[in-house]
Structure formats: C-alpha cells, structure tokens
Amino acid sequence: MNDVQANEIQYTPRELLACVAARLIKDGESVFVGTGLPLVGALLAHKMYAPDMMAIYECGAVDPEPRVLPWSVSGSWTYHKAPVILSMTSVFGHSRAGYADVGFLGGAQIDMYGNINATTIGDYENPKVRLTGSGGANDIASLCQRVIFMGLHLPERFPERCDYVTTPGYLDGPGARERAGLVGGGPWRVISHLGLMGFDEESCRMRLISYHPGVTPEVIQQFTGFELLVPDDVIETPRPTAEELRILREEVDPCQLFVF
Amino acid sequence: MNDVQANEIQYTPRELLACVAARLIKDGESVFVGTGLPLVGALLAHKMYAPDMMAIYECGAVDPEPRVLPWSVSGSWTYHKAPVILSMTSVFGHSRAGYADVGFLGGAQIDMYGNINATTIGDYENPKVRLTGSGGANDIASLCQRVIFMGLHLPERFPERCDYVTTPGYLDGPGARERAGLVGGGPWRVISHLGLMGFDEESCRMRLISYHPGVTPEVIQQFTGFELLVPDDVIETPRPTAEELRILREEVDPCQLFVF
C-alpha cells in the first residue's frame, strides 16, 4: 500500500489518537491503563506492536486478558483472567518497586512542565469548578517510569501553570522532581487532539513532536496557553495505517464504542 | 468432690502448669498461643473455662478449631479450619490494633521487671550461648494487652537483669514502657514450675501470687535471682481438679504427648 492510498483511508480523530497511543507502547513493557482511549490504544498495541505488554489497573488487576473492552478500571470485565489481583497498596507498591513502565493519565489541565490538574479550576478555597481529585493519577505519575497524558488541546487546558498541581510532572523545571524526592522519570508524551508532544530534556518544557494531519504547529501554538517548543524536526503525525484501522475496528472495538 | 479427695488425685507437674495456664484465660478473649504447654493450657481453657476464646498463631492462623494438638505454630494442623489466614504483618498489625488480649511467651531468662531474654547468654558480642532470637515474642509483648510467661524456675533463669532484653517487660520499672512508646499493658503473669507470679502495680516488680503444692515461698525465693515480692495473701496454687484432669487427659492430650 503506497502513500496515496493511505491518504485516502478514512478515520475518525479518536481512531488517530488510539493509533498514536498504541505506537508509544513498547513490547515487553507494563502499562498502567485507564478506561477509554488509553485502553483502546493499549489493546491495539497489544494486538499489533506489543504482544508481550502487560496491563495494570489501579483496582488491582494485573495482566488480564483484555478480550472485552472494559467500561471501568474496576469492573468484573477489567480483571478478566488476570493471573493475580492485587490490593490497591500493592498495585502502587509494585510500581514503586520498578514494575510499572508507562502510565496513561488524563486530567483537566496540563502545564508546560507536564504537571496535571484534576482537582479544582480557579482558587482552591473557592473553586470555580470542583473536579474529581487525583484518584490514582498522582501515584502513577510519582512512581511509574514514564507518563503519557491524553487530553483535549485548548488554551485553558494547556495553561502555563496549573491552577492546582494534583499530579507531578517536572514541577517547576529541571531537577525539581529529584529535589521533591519523586522516583519515576516523569512526563514523557502528551497526546492531544492536535498533536503529539514530548519534553525538552534540558529545560523540561513541553515540546512538539508531531502535528496531526490537517493541523499545523502554528495552530497548535494558538491552542496552547504557553510557549510550546517547536524543534526543526517536527513532522506530521503518521496517519493510521489500513492494518491499524482494521484491527481497531474489527478486533479491538468492534462495536465502535470508544473511537467515535 | 471434697478437698480430701481432690488432694488424692495424682497429677504430673506439667498437668498442673497446664491447669494454671488454662485458668488465666477469660472467656471471649483472644490468646496468642505458642506450641507446647501454652497450647495445652489454651485447649483446656477452651473446653472448660472459655468456650468463646479465640486463638492466634504468628504464622497467620486465627481462630482455628484446635481439634488436634499442633506440633508447631505453623504446620498444617495449626490452621485447621481457621476462617481466615493472615499474613504475618497482619497478625501483628491486628494485635496493635487492639485485637490481641493475651500472649503466651517462653524464653531463657525473665528478670524482676518481666523483661525476657531469648537472644544470648553472656556478653552479646561474645556470647556464652546463642539462643533463637525474638521470633514473634518481641512483637507479642510490645503489642498484646497482657503477657503470660511460662518457664523453668532457676536462679540463672530469673536474674535481676536479663543479659539481653529481647522482649520488653516493664523495662527498668514504673513508666518505662510508656516512655519507650510501647502500647500493650506488659507482663501480667509468670507461670513457673514452682509458682504463679504477677507484678506489683506500683513498682512493676515481680510478685508471688501462689506457690505450687509441695513448694514454699522460701523455696521459690531461693530459686529466684532477685528479691521476689511476697505479699501476705499468697496462697497455695489450687490443685488440678478431677474435671480438669479428665478433660486434659481424655480430650486435650489423649496421647499424653505434652503433659508428661
């Protein structure tokens, strides 16, 4: 299949995001998965790129056979055929020990240093919006080796500084994670509906890696509340391949519950 | 059955100790049990005085049905029909929480403040005898509400001060347990082959409660390496009753493995 044909393949924005997520998972890695798109991406990765990946859910299920798309990180279908079901303290304990490579997170805001807000918008004492709170997100970002954030790309959702730091990224910049005593490597990738971002190794600031088809780096900057680093080698995000879409549609999400 | 008849009943020294131990267990209490005589005493109590007592073993068995005399605190027969088998940290955690009333302990030495040595005789760095070490004894004495010690009564085993304090009693006297941060009430009773001792509430020093038949307080003092408090109301230890002996011999230890 050549590029021209590939360009003609129709896909939804969420299908693209699932593919971008899937490609970030390396074989043999353990992945802390949330429901929704991260799970779809993880299942796609499992079937295409990483047959030996291992999923972890904060309710305690480790390495289940994800034959069914679970609705929740904790339902019966989530720990389908898991060989072991851990207590919550052990799930996070094993992560600290070094058994969790990648964590997928969401949240209402992410800032230039990859800090995430899931607690309050506005002043904490008199919040404009009260959000869910951390859940396991703080633990995942404090203890896993690498964190991938997925979320909508809007200026108020990508502020220079989060209204409340629920979940640690690089905090206030280089060396701050280490000074704070955190053990994991911190934020690694940000998947938004506009592009794929990483972080500059020296400054720890968010940096564009690729812009999704139909978007430009300039547009992404417009939708970002801080100065996004744009290196020379940014590329267009590779589109979903026919094979990715086939597996996504036929095997991962045959009822199209998540990718529309 | 009158006293004369009771006096004619034949019993072994260990049968007496088992009866003394059994009488110390109150109904509805939880008892941290070790193998040997404490277990025999606990089974006797269970059958005669405390049908609702609950046994705890440090391997994790809680409230087993002790139909068979276990040989060890950890064998298959020990957790016979236990409704729950805890991890070791939970056994001691539940004790700290307040679920363990009485702990039975042994050891090579016990001193006037009820401190116990199970580690080394002589200088710690160059020991004359290396003993087992604490095992769970230190935890039981630190966390349970009351401790009962069982052991042989000899001057070198009842020294003024233990060569090594493995397991805390009243440490160096009144208030010392509290200052050290320990939570349980500390030593409560000492059952030796010569008598039953308790501790003076004010001075925390070991005090005679009763002398076994055939022994006198003077003899006990001779076999004690420190000044034993002897109140006016010491009595002779009540002998095993016919009923105690019947249950002991027929139901608790029918093979007479422990009480001879």
Place this chain on the structure above:
Amino acid sequence: MSHANERLFDHALAREAKLKKSRAEKDKRMPLKDAIAEFVQDGDSVIETGFAYVRGPMAAFWEIGRQRKKDLVGIFTPGGMNTAWHEFGGMEGCHVAYVGVEMRGLIAPFRRGVEAGTLKVYSEWSHGGMALALLAAEKGLDYVACKSMLGTDIMKTNPYIKQAEDPFTGAPVCLVPAMYPDVAIIHVHHADKYGNGRIWGPAVNDESICVAAHKVIVTCERIVDTLDIRANPYQVVVPHYTVDAVCEVPFGAYPGDMPGMYYFDRRLQERVVRVEWKTPESTRHFYDKYILGTKDHFEMIQIIAEEEGMNVIEYLKQLEQLACDAAYWGLGSWGVGGERDWKYEEVAKRAI
C-alpha cells in the same frame, strides 16, 4: 463528642474501641435498618468497601439516607453515588481521593456542594496515599513514608500528611499516618453469621478498612454456614472479630457491580448521575421518590424495574454471567457459552 476528624488519626482511641470488642463467635445478624440505626451515628466518618462501581454497599448507603443521618464525614476513595446526602444535611464534609464516575465525569451534587462551600473538603489525597493510611492502621503502624503526593498541591491541602527527610537516606518522603474511620461498611458475597466475609474480585482496601474502622457493618449477598467459610478461608477478607453487624442484603451493591453475580446497571447509573442529580431540585426529587419514598432497597429496585419495564436484576445477572463464563468457567471466549443466545456485541452495546 469530638468531631470525626479528631478521632480519625487517634491511635489510642482506635485501639480502645477494638479492645472492647468480644472475640467470641456471636450471632451478629440483624436487619440492615437496625445495623444502620445502631452503628452509624450522626457525625461519624464513614468509609466504604470496594472500588467505584464494584461491590459498593449501596443498599446500606440508601438506608443511611432513608434514616436521615446527619453531619456525616465522607471518606472517598473513591466516592461516587455515596456523595449526595450533603444536600439534605446528611454530610458536612469529606476527605477526598477521588469523586466521580470515570469517563462519565463528575458527580453534580458533590461539585455543587464544594463549589458553594456547603460541603467541606477537609483533605486531598491520592488513591495510593489514602490506601496507605488505611494499610498503616491494619498493619499497626503509626505512619509510613512513601513517594506519592510529593511536590504537589496535595501536600499543601492535606493537613494530615507531612513532608519529612528520610533519616536513613536524607531523601524527601511523604509521611502518611494511620487512619481510623468511625464506621466501615463492607459489602461481600458471602458472610457467616459471625461476620467472616468472603469476596470474589478485587479486595482493594477491604482487608485494611475492616481493621482500621472503629465499627464495621458487613452486608452480604448471602449468609453461608460458618463451616463453608472454614473449609475455604482463602477469599475471606473480613475476619469476624472486627465485625459488629452482619446483614443479608441480596443485590446490596445494586446499581453497582458484584463480581461473578451481577453487572452494574449502566442505564440507571447514567440516569442518576446525569439527569436525576443534575440540579438540587431534581436531586431532591430523586431523594424523595426513591429513598424516602421506599421502605427498603428491594422496593427501590422494584420501582426501577417497573420504570425500566424489565427485570433489571435478572438482566444484570445475565450480563455478568456472560463475562464470568469466559473469565472463570473456562469457556474460552465470548459467545461460546451456548446456553445464552446473546452475542457479545449486543451485550457490550448495552453494557458499556
């Protein structure tokens, strides 16, 4: 009586409460109404079992509302449908690790309460951090030193945890003290009349909360003989001596999930979260109709079944059975069960 928050981290008070409990095998069965009346007192802090939609003690929670308990302090790890009472005076504040319904978003009454300042958030936690506070209570620890929550605003907005320097290594650590809620309500599959509780699926924090709490109410799908418990102790997560009341409440987790027994009622949950609780007025209507207007959990289920025009319990049992077939009875894959004529796709569309 001291405020619940003053009792929450008091090691000595918690130990006193447990020293007083009998270790005897006592028949602790009682109607749910009586257990809630006796053991949930106004002003108590309350923690619940399970995780999100799974094995939550929903019947007990509705009963707390029915009895108009007041000024409760919620411990939400996570909180979901158990956060609504504050709009009717039932809850004055909470300790929050998470309140929400995952992809379905926020719980409106909780959001309204916090934003209006009528529901106090006493402390912020991570799930892992709060789980450690409960673990510390279970394991008899004064506190533990962990790597969660460091560097974030959680450290600043939680007055119960502390940053410290590890005296062994000099590294920064977060100290989490043992937490002792006043009441734990734990829903299990099987319990004997003494309180030994057995579950399937994740235990989450249940092994900890039954030891941590001053008072423990066990609700169960079914009372089983104690011999049954003693013959297989391996899934028993609640020991009898921690338990104050045992209530047989079939479908007690409804509309949540009971692993191996029934799936959660997605449609009802969505209706409640998105429609019934959208405004204070609609929430009041829900409260009046389904809680105050029913005499118990079963009457509530009955009303819902009539509204839905189907036997919701039977339907959810079928859904769960389909999952369990594949997961645990070795049928290997969806739709191989044979007996049921549903296809995975149909089930998934309905359930997910």
Place this chain on the structure above:
Amino acid sequence: MSHANERLFDHALAREAKLKKSRAEKDKRMPLKDAIAEFVQDGDSVIETGFAYVRGPMAAFWEIGRQRKKDLVGIFTPGGMNTAWHEFGGMEGCHVAYVGVEMRGLIAPFRRGVEAGTLKVYSEWSHGGMALALLAAEKGLDYVACKSMLGTDIMKTNPYIKQAEDPFTGAPVCLVPAMYPDVAIIHVHHADKYGNGRIWGPAVNDESICVAAHKVIVTCERIVDTLDIRANPYQVVVPHYTVDAVCEVPFGAYPGDMPGMYYFDRRLQERVVRVEWKTPESTRHFYDKYILGTKDHFEMIQIIAEEEGMNVIEYLKQLEQLACDAAYWGLGSWGVGGERDWKYEEVAKRAI
C-alpha cells in the same frame, strides 16, 4: 561488587533491578541446578519462603550446598535447617529474627558459629519487625513507623532500624526501612511456566518477598497450565513478572511441611537437628553423605527412605491427608475418613 549488606536497604538499586526485568510472559522453566547456578551468586543475601517447617524451599537449599556457594548472607525469619552452610564456607553472616526449631530447641551449627564468631550476626530483629521491612519493600515505602522492638536491646544491636519521635504525635516509634534481599527462593504448590505461583496455607511474608528481592526463584510441586492460574487467581501470591526462574521440584519442601500435600518428616528433622548436626564433624558427615554425596533432592530422599525402611513420601502424604480430610474436605473429625484405617492417636504419636 558491594557487600550484600550495602545492597540490602538500597531503594534505587532495587528499583533498577526490577526495571530491567521483562514483563513478558516468558517460559522461565529450568532445572533447579541451573536456576541456583545462575541466580544465587557467591556473596548474595538470600531469603526464603514459608515459615519454619512449612513450605520452605528445602530442595533449593540442599542444592545451594551441593553447588558450594560461598559467603552467602542469610536472612532468617525464621532460620532452621537452612543455617548450616557456614561451617563449610557457604555463609558468612546473617540477619536474625529467629533461628531454631521451637520446642526442639536450637540449631547446633548456628549456635556454634555465632558463639565462635565464625558466623556474623549483622542485625537482630523480631519476626514482626523483619516482616515490616519486607512489607515496606512490597508497598513501595521508604520506611514504616511501628511499635515493635522499642525499649529493648534489639534497638541497640540492629544498625538498620532507628528510634524516632512521631512528628504527628510526639510518641516514640521504631523506624523500619524497606529491605531488598538479593535472592528470594519461594516454594509453592502450583506455578505456571511464567512464574505465577499459587499456595495453600499461610502466605506469611511471601507476597512481600517476591517483590522485595532483586532475583526470585520459584520452585513448585507442580507446573500447571497458565489457564488454570488465570481461572482462579485468588491463591496466587507470586506474580510472574517478579520471577526469574521456575523449577518443578516435587517434594521440594521435604523434610518440611507442604500444606495439603505432605506433612513434615519429624523423625528426620529430629535426627538431623539433634544427631547429625550435633558436632562439626557429624555435620560434615551429613553434608558429605546427603548433600555432596547425592546428585539431587530425589536421590537424597531415596537414601533416607532406604535408611528409614519405608516410603517416607507416601507416609507423609497420608499424614497430611488425614489432617486435610478433617480440615478441608468436611469430614468433620479425625478418623471419619473411612478409607484410611489409621487412628488419630497412632498418627499423632508418630507425627507430633
């Protein structure tokens, strides 16, 4: 290479070791000889599974002796028959919570070694204290604050724990840091080829030690299909991703107890502890004959069976079966089994 003690409390080093392990389902089966050769290195600290006579990895331990591993550091919680190698250079020191055989007393080689100064005791612990060090490693904690060991000489003769003031309450607490042994050897009933390990009976510290240790060897009575494990995860205490080697070793806990399978061999244990190991010379004789003189665990059992004039394994299986009948198969009381013609009294006299 640093000394084992320097690695034992190093959080970062332990994490590095585990980050390197693959999470893939890899077939990790290998002969016990190869597993010991590859994963137990001279100078390693070694911790073992089970408790006292129960579920100890005895075959692995004999194999360590057979391969003449040197300068090991023992972690004894408790230590029993696994403490003897120091007389032959196999063990240079140890961390001790307990070494002994309960009512049967002390282990002579251990006592000799410590009294002569040839076996170093690096630290004293209580069982509970050491269990907490392992729990801290499992739960991702730098240290925990507990109430054990306070006020005693253990605080003075353990350089790894510290007394401190609880910053929340001002009370004295004992701080216990996370412990990460180099090698854990865990004997289980069932394991799949990836390392998921299932047990009956008490788990003791096994859920912790498999996560705490840098390297994990699982020995098992029987390799089972992974579907079998996945169909019933509730007794799985060792997750596959922690495991480096899986060795099928039937009777691998002999002469110890394997719950539900075989009872411990009291007569052999007494002979070893009281007679064979009474003097350095007799211990050397035992070592030469039973360990160096045999090619594996099974040949050792064979020799013992010949000496005893009976099929020891069959006998111990019968003893255990009798216990399990009553305990788990609902027969209700001893001797009701019907099939066996032994009476409790006879069995008890022989076994206890």
